[in-house]
Each structure stands twice: as structure tokens, then as C-alpha cells.
Amino acid sequence: MRRTIAIGSAVLLMLTLGWRSPGQAQTKDDTIVYALQSDVDTWDPPNSVLREAIILGYQVFDHLAVRDLKTRKVIPNLATSWKTLDDTTWEVKLRQGVKFHDGSPFTAKDVKASFERVLDPAKKMTARGNHAKIKGVDIVDDHTVRFRTDGPYPLFVERMTALVMHSEKVLREKPHEWVQENPVGTGPYKLVRWNRKQEHLLVRNDDYWGAKPYFKHVRIRIIPEQATQIAELISGGVDVIKAVPPDQMDVIEKSGQARTATSPILRTAMLQLDQAARGGPNPFTDKRVRQAANLAVDADAIIKHVLNGLGDRTATAVNPMAFGWDPNLKPYKQDVARAKKLLAEAGYPNGLDITFNTGPPVVEPAIQQTNDAIVADMAKAGFRVRQNYIGDNTVLVARIKEGKGGPMFNWSWGYYSVFDADAILYDVFKCGEPYSYYCNKELDDMIHAGRSTLDQKKRAEVYVKAQKLLFDDAAYLYKWGLRGVWGISNRIEYQAPADEVDRMFLATPRKK
Amino acid sequence: MKYYVLRQLIQLAVVVLGISMLVFAILHVIGDPVLLLLPQNAGKEEYERYHKLLGLDKPIHVQYWKFASRAVQGDFGKSWYTDTPAFKLVLERMPPTLYLTTAGLVMALLIALPLGILAALKRHSFIDNACTMLAVAGQAMPIFWLGIMLIIIFAVRLKALPASGYGTWEHFLMPAFTLGAFLAPITMRLVRSGVIEILNMEYIRTARAKGFAEPTVIVKHAFRNACIPVITVLGLQFGQLLGGAIVTETVFAWPGVATLTVDSIRNQDFPVVQCAVVLLALIIVVVNFIVDMVVGLLDPRIRLGA
Numbered sequence: 117m118r119r120t121i122a123i124g125s126a127v128l129l130m131l132t133l134g135w136r137s138p139g140q141a142q143t144k145d146d147t148i149v150y151a152l153q154s155d156v157d158t159w160d161p162p163n164s165v166l167r168e169a170i171i172l173g174y175q176v177f178d179h180l181a182v183r184d185l186k187t188r189k190v191i192p193n194l195a196t197s198w199k200t201l202d203d204t205t206w207e208v209k210l211r212q213g214v215k216f217h218d219g220s221p222f223t224a225k226d227v228k229a230s231f232e233r234v235l236d237p238a239k240k241m242t243a244r245g246n247h248a249k250i251k252g253v254d255i256v257d258d259h260t261v262r263f264r265t266d267g268p269y270p271l272f273v274e275r276m277t278a279l280v281m282h283s284e285k286v287l288r289e290k291p292h293e294w295v296q297e298n299p300v301g302t303g304p305y306k307l308v309r310w311n312r313k314q315e316h317l318l319v320r321n322d323d324y325w326g327a328k329p330y331f332k333h334v335r336i337r338i339i340p341e342q343a344t345q346i347a348e349l350i351s352g353g354v355d356v357i358k359a360v361p362p363d364q365m366d367v368i369e370k371s372g373q374a375r376t377a378t379s380p381i382l383r384t385a386m387l388q389l390d391q392a393a394r395g396g397p398n399p400f401t402d403k404r405v406r407q408a409a410n411l412a413v414d415a416d417a418i419i420k421h422v423l424n425g426l427g428d429r430t431a432t433a434v435n436p437m438a439f440g441w442d443p444n445l446k447p448y449k450q451d452v453a454r455a456k457k458l459l460a461e462a463g464y465p466n467g468l469d470i471t472f473n474t475g476p477p478v479v480e481p482a483i484q485q486t487n488d489a490i491v492a493d494m495a496k497a498g499f500r501v502r503q504n505y506i507g508d509n510t511v512l513v514a515r516i517k518e519g520k521g522g523p524m525f526n527w528s529w530g531y532y533s534v535f536d537a538d539a540i541l542y543d544v545f546k547c548g549e550p551y552s553y554y555c556n557k558e559l560d561d562m563i564h565a566g567r568s569t570l571d572q573k574k575r576a577e578v579y580v581k582a583q584k585l586l587f588d589d590a591a592y593l594y595k596w597g598l599r600g601v602w603g604i605s606n607r608i609e610y611q612a613p614a615d616e617v618d619r620m621f622l623a624t625p626r627k628k
Numbered sequence: 629m630k631y632y633v634l635r636q637l638i639q640l641a642v643v644v645l646g647i648s649m650l651v652f653a654i655l656h657v658i659g660d661p662v663l664l665l666l667p668q669n670a671g672k673e674e675y676e677r678y679h680k681l682l683g684l685d686k687p688i689h690v691q692y693w694k695f696a697s698r699a700v701q702g703d704f705g706k707s708w709y710t711d712t713p714a715f716k717l718v719l720e721r722m723p724p725t726l727y728l729t730t731a732g733l734v735m736a737l738l739i740a741l742p743l744g745i746l747a748a749l750k751r752h753s754f755i756d757n758a759c760t761m762l763a764v765a766g767q768a769m770p771i772f773w774l775g776i777m778l779i780i781i782f783a784v785r786l787k788a789l790p791a792s793g794y795g796t797w798e799h800f801l802m803p804a805f806t807l808g809a810f811l812a813p814i815t816m817r818l819v820r821s822g823v824i825e826i827l828n829m830e831y832i833r834t835a836r837a838k839g840f841a842e843p844t845v846i847v848k849h850a851f852r853n854a855c856i857p858v859i860t861v862l863g864l865q866f867g868q869l870l871g872g873a874i875v876t877e878t879v880f881a882w883p884g885v886a887t888l889t890v891d892s893i894r895n896q897d898f899p900v901v902q903c904a905v906v907l908l909a910l911i912i913v914v915v916n917f918i919v920d921m922v923v924g925l926l927d928p929r930i931r932l933g934a
Contacts, residue, residue, distance in 0.1 A: 154891070157709050157710040157711075158710060158711065293711070293712075296710075296711060296712075311883065312717070312720060312721075312883070313721070313883045313887070313888065313891075314793075314794060314881075314883035315793075337793065337881065338881060338883070339792055339881040340878050340881060340887065341772075341792075341878050341879050341881070343776050343779075343879075344776070344779060344791060344792045344879055344880065344881055347776070347779045347780060347783055347784050347791045347792075348783075348791045348792055350784055351783045351784045351787055351791050352787070353783070353790060353791050353792070353793075371784075508894060514660070
């Protein structure tokens with residue numbers, strides 16, 4: 117009786133809900149498999165804040181400009197050239213003969229529609245803030261557009277890599293909901309199907325205007341558990357995984373099936389100190405205490421021993437890959453005696469108690485281990501640090517945004533993938549910004565000066581001065597630039613991307 | 629019997645209603661979803677606009693009424709995160725979880741029934757002790773550890789099964805076994821004690837005295853009665869099984885509703901969480917209803933004594 121019920125209901129379930137069998141059209145040799153830890157919320161990149169959405173966007177859409185992975189410079193893509201006509205006008209020439217996946221040609225009106233959609237406040241696109249300096253887009257002819265900007269906009273070229281080009285026809289004819297699930301781009305791959313939180317299947321766009329991808333199919337699988345990702349990689353089920361923890365690199369290297377690759381990425385880690393007193397009075401409002409914290413920590417040793425060398429020490433939070441970085445500014449070196457002396461001068465001869473809000477390793481590898489090392493170093497100078505672990509990163513971030521992160525907390529910044537000092541100084545150091553716990557009028561003026569001219573030489577000079585100020589004032593406890601670790605199957609050639617955007621269309625089979 | 633069914637049905641409705649209220653209340657206590665939804669550089673104005681847009685500015689009982697009156701029509705609202713109907717999202721992910729839990733249940737029975745009966749028949753023997761040890765080991769083993777061990781052995785070393793994913797029968801084996809191993813120990817022990825107890829009953833002695841062969845006695849007379857507590861417990865354990873499914877789904881990248889629920893709680897995506905919890909509660913309650921019916925059929929004392 118019971119068995120009949122069990123079998124009967126199982127059969128019934130399968131019949132009513134439908135049994136989906138996976139497509140068998142593609143073979144292993146013409147398919148590359150890429151794993152993500154979590155799925156995207158939408159196939160409309162400007163409507164998402166997720167890194168995964170940017171990555172998927174790159175496979176199916178094109179941008180006006182892209183970053184060359186070798187030189188890290190911005191190079192033409194759908195735009196063939198650009199120039200300024202005056203301080204607030206950019207003219208961009210567009211590539212000819214490019215077609216969308218639905219066969220319609222790519223022209224100036226698609227550029228105008230794509231930008232106007234993002235800029236329209238009523239559309240509530242999450243990417244709007246990144247392009248808000250653009251006031252309007254004018255069509256000159258089919259393959260020339262002009263951008264009017266609100267004041268000089270030095271980041272214009274960088275930001276051309278950050279918006280996908282939609283088809284004007286699709287945006288006009290299809291409802292918003294349709295666009296969320298059906299990307300129509302000009303990119304190297306087309307979306308075949310999307311099984312939410314399970315996998316995406318892409319097929320090569322054989323009419324692609326640029327170099328055609330080697331692999332006919334891309335499967336993007338969602339595998340939440342890191343151990344499973346690694347098991348898939350070394351058993352041949354997946355070809356590329358990202359964010360491999362440093363302690364697992366050996367497992368991959370020794371498998372004979374796969375290897376690891378690292379690349380510096382545009383993300384700087386630091387401990388923010390509540391200089392601005394957003395959470396009320398605290399010891400870090402005193403410059404000497406902040407300096408003492410920086411002097412107490414031996415960051416070089418932590419990078420070497422805890423991170424296996426996977427970090428690049430920075431003098432401030434400005435990343436070596438960002439425009440404006442000052443190579444001549446040397447980072448703090450550990451000097452416990454001086455740290456103690458500074459603390460005594462600040463009125464803490466017997467040390468002081470500090471609460472440290474820490475988070476999980478979502479973007480920063482081995483964050484718990486490095487935190488422990490930092491706390492131990494700080495103890496030597498007299499900081500008695502109590503770690504307060506907040507296991508959910510979104511909760512930590514929300515708390516920080518509300519001004520409740522202080523007096524000291526884990527922070528890292530990915531620059532929204534804009535390789536420019538402004539992309540961190542404005543968000544993380546300017547008075548009154550939601551993620552800034554530092555406030556200094558002098559610095560604010562420099563930030564403003566840096567974004568108000570198109571003269572790159574002048575801008576670089578401003579940023580050198582800003583970094584000197586941030587270093588001398590020990591705004592935060594500075595750590596290092598992060599390095600990403602990828603796991604790559606030995607059957608393919610693939611370059612780890614510095615901008616954290618995986619490009620499956622650049623993968624090729626490995627030469628035997 | 630009619631009253632019995634009716635009473636169970638009323639209970640069912642009350643439980644589902646209670647759970648929907650509870651979920652609603654808890655979600656509103658744990659934090660402000662708007663802070664998580666908005667991009668990092670959004671201002672206060674934007675915040676208040678969203679607050680209003682999502683109806684969070686209304687008193688909670690008004691919000692609940694709006695939710696409940698739509699929910700009975702299958703409209704749980706749109707996911708705040710993905711902008712798709714929550715009901716569609718949850719329904720899409722329901723089959724994989726139901727397949728997995730059903731397969732886990734079947735796997736647990738395949739392990740527990742023969743071993744439990746064997747242990748009961750060979751009480752205090754080597755076999756019985758071995759079964760006890762197996763049960764203790766199974767109970768003590770964390771699901772995620774077992775799952776990863778299976779992956780390492782069968783996918784990485786032997787390359788016999790796919791490490792993770794969903795779609796073919798091969799994808800089923802490891803997750804179902806993992807989940808089955810989680811449920812099997814308690815079931816096995818229950819079968820054992822049930823069979824032992826019943827074998828001492830007088831009607832078994834009668835059956836034997838009548839000259840029935842031992843297998844007939846066991847299967848026809850003893851087993852049926854030993855089943856009653858097992859079925860009851862399996863019904864109760866079904867909720868546990870869904871809990872186990874969260875870990876199993878995560879380890880094996882199984883696209884089920886359990887991981888969807890956990891993700892949505894993390895994102896404070898109220899509509900999806902509410903929809904998933906209410907539907908899952910409904911399933912658990914229905915399973916228990918079926919169990920009660922089956923037990924009632926098997927044991928007249930229950931339906932008549934009531």
C-alpha cells in the first residue's frame with residue numbers, strides 16, 4: 117500500500133511537473149564550461165549590481181570600448197575612435213557592418229537608445245549613477261555620435277567599457293520584462309537558454325564582426341559550493357573557476373588535470389578607521405592613533421606568509437593599476453616602538469580597547485586569517501582588539517552604510533572596474549559618502565580638482581598630492597591590492613583577467 | 629472516518645495560516661530589505677521612494693492582509709530581486725527538490741527496511757551490532773562531509789559519476805544517497821524495535837502455531853504492524869529531509885527550492901521567502917495528512933478511537 121503510494125506519487129510528480137532532459141546537441145570538444153558561485157538576477161547588465169551580470173554581459177553584448185588584458189589600456193571596440201571637441205563634448209565614431217543577433221544593423225541610434233535608457237531616472241537602472249555625468253547623446257550621422265557631459269568628464273573613456281549596447285529596435289518593441297531574460301546583443305555568443313540558478317547555454321555568433329570564438333558552445337554552470345567547483349574542475353566537468361582559496365591552489369596544481377593562474381585585480385583591501393566619527397567619538401579621530409595602527413602591522417609578512425604572496429602592498433588604498441597611482445610613495449613599515457610612543461603621546465600609555473567588525477571571505481581571500489594576524493600585530497603595540505564577526509556580508513555592508521561600521525572594520529573596493537584613482541577616492545574617502553569614514557576638506561578639494569579637468573597630466577599631479585596626504589594622515593589602516601586566483605583546465609589556454617571579467621570567447625584548446 | 633478526515637483537513641488549514649503569519653512577522657523583524665536592495669550610492673530620497681513602492685510604509689496587519697488575500701489566488705507578488713513573479717520562481721525550483729527528497733526517502737527505506745528487519749531477527753548478534761554501528765556512524769556524519777567524500781571518490785578518483793548538476797539519472801545517485809543516509813539511521817532503529825516488539829506479540833505466536841512459514845509470519849503479520857510507527861516518523865521527518873536538502877542541494881549544485889529559499893532569506897527577498905515557506909509548509913502538512921490517512925487505514929484503532 118505504502119509503496120504503491122510512494123511510487124505512484126513519484127510518477128505522478130514527474131508526469132505533471134515535466135521531466136526536463138538537458139540538451140545533448142553539444143559535444144565536449146566544442147564546449148567550454150565556466151562555473152559561477154551564484155547566478156545573475158537578470159540578463160540586462162545595466163539593471164544589475166552583480167559582477168556576474170557584467171561577466172555574462174561581455175559574452176553576449178559588446179561595449180563601445182574594452183580593456184586590453186595585456187596592456188590594461190582601453191581600446192576601441194564598437195567605437196573605432198573618440199576625441200573631445202571641447203571640455204564637455206566627446207565625439208565617437210562607430211564601427212560599420214556590425215549586426216545584432218536578430219540581424220538588424222548596429223548604428224548611432226542604438227548607442228543613443230542604450231545610453232538614454234540608462235540615464236532615464238524613471239527606468240530605475242542600477243547603472244545610472246555610473247553614467248550620470250552624461251547629459252545627452254546626439255546623433256551626427258549613422259556612425260557618429262556626440263556625448264554632452266555635465267562639466268569635464270575625464271572618466272568618459274573608462275566608462276565606455278561599462279555599458280552594453282542594446283538594440284534600439286528591441287528596446288522600443290519589447291517590454292522591460294522580456295529584455296530581462298532575452299539578451300539581443302552584437303557580441304561573440306548568443307544565449308540559447310537559461311535555467312535559473314542552474315545553467316546558461318550560449319552558442320557562437322557566426323556572424324560576429326570580430327575574431328570568432330574557438331568554442332562553439334559555452335555552458336555557464338551555477339555551483340554554489342567551492343569544494344564542488346574544485347572537484348568538478350579536477351574531474352574534468354568544468355574548465356574555468358574563479359576565486360579559488362589560496363590554500364586550495366595546491367590541490368588543483370597536483371591534480372594533473374588543471375592548473376591555477378593568478379592576476380592582480382583592481383580591488384584594494386583596507387581596514388577603515390572611523391576618523392569622521394560617524395559612530396560617535398572614538399580613538400581613531402586622533403591622527404597619532406591611526407598612525408600607530410599602521411605602524412603596528414607587518415603587512416609584508418602577512419602577504420608573504422598568510423596569503424602565499426597573493427597580494428600587492430599599497431602605500432594608501434590607491435591600487436597600482438589605477439591611473440594616478442604614485443609609485444614613489446613607500447608604504448608604512450612595521451615599527452612597534454614608534455607605534456607605542458605615538459599611542460602614549462595620544463594619551464594611551466597603557467594601550468586601548470578597540471572593537472573590530474569583521475566579515476566573511478566573499479571578495480577577500482583568507483580574510484579571517486589575515487585579520488587574526490593583523491590583530492596579533494596590533495596587540496604588540498598596545499591595541500586590545502576584540503573581533504566582532506558578522507557572517508553575512510550584506511548585513512555588514514548595510515550596517516557600514518548606515519554609519520554603524522566603526523571604529524574599525526574590514527573593507528575592500530573594486531573601483532566599479534574603472535582604472536582610475538577617482539573611482540576609489542570619491543566613494544571611500546570623500547566627506548559624507550555612504551562608504552567613507554574619512555572627512556578632510558583639503559582632500560575633498562583635491563578630489564574635486566581631479567574630476568574637473570580633462571588634462572591627464574594635471575590630474576596625475578593632483579592624485580600624487582592626495583596620496584601623500586592620505587599616507588601622512590593615515591586615513592585608514594592600509595593593506596594591499598588583491599590578486600584573483602583562477603582554476604583552469606589543462607585542456608584549454610586561458611588568460612586570467614585583471615578586470616575580473618572572464619571572457620570565454622578568448623579561450624582556445626591547449627596545444628599538446 | 630469522515631469526521632476523522634474532516635478534522636485533519638481543518639487542522640491543515642489552521643497550520644498553513646499560522647505558518648504564513650509567522651513567516652510574515654519574522655521577516656519583518658530581521659531587518660530592512662530596502663538597504664540591501666538599493667545600489668551602494670543611493671540617497672535618502674531613493675530609499676524612501678522604494679520603501680513606499682514596496683508598501684513597507686503601511687502598518688504590518690495591512691501588509692499581511694494584502695499578502696494573504698493575494699496569496700490564496702496564487703499571487704505572492706514579484707521577487708524584489710529578480711523582478712519575476714515569486715510563485716513562478718518557486719514553482720520552477722520545486723520539482724528538483726521534490727524529486728530529490730522522494731529519491732532520498734526511497735534510498736533511506738532501501739537501506740533501513742532490510743537492515744532493520746535483519747537486526748531485529750538476529751538480535752544481539754554480530755549483524756545487529758554492525759547495524760547499530762552503521763546507524764551511529766550515519767547519524768553522526770555531517771551531510772556536507774558525506775556529500776564531498778562521495779564526490780571525491782566517485783567523481784574525482786573513479787570518474788564514474790558527474791560531480792554535480794542536474795538532469796540525468798546519474799546526477800541523482802550521490803545526492804539521493806547522501807540524503808538517504810541522513811534519514812536511514814533513525815528509520816532503521818525504528819524498524820528494528822518495532823519488529824522486535826511485534827514478534828513478541830501473541831498473534832505472532834498464534835500465526836506460528838497455525839504453522840505458517842516464518843517468512844509469511846514476518847512479512848504478512850509482523851511487518852504491516854511494525855510499519856505504523858515507521859510511517860508516522862517518516863512523515864514527521866519529511867520536514868527534516870527538506871532541511872537536509874538545503875545542504876545537499878548546495879554541495880551538488882542542485883537547482884532546488886531549498887537553496888532558493890536560503891538565498892532569498894539572505895537577500896531579504898520577502899515575496900520569494902513567503903511563497904517558498906508557505907508552499908513548503910503546505911507540502912509538509914499534506915504529507916503528514918496522507919501519513920495520517922495511511923496510518924488510519926492500517927490501524928483501525930486510530931480512526932475509530934478518535
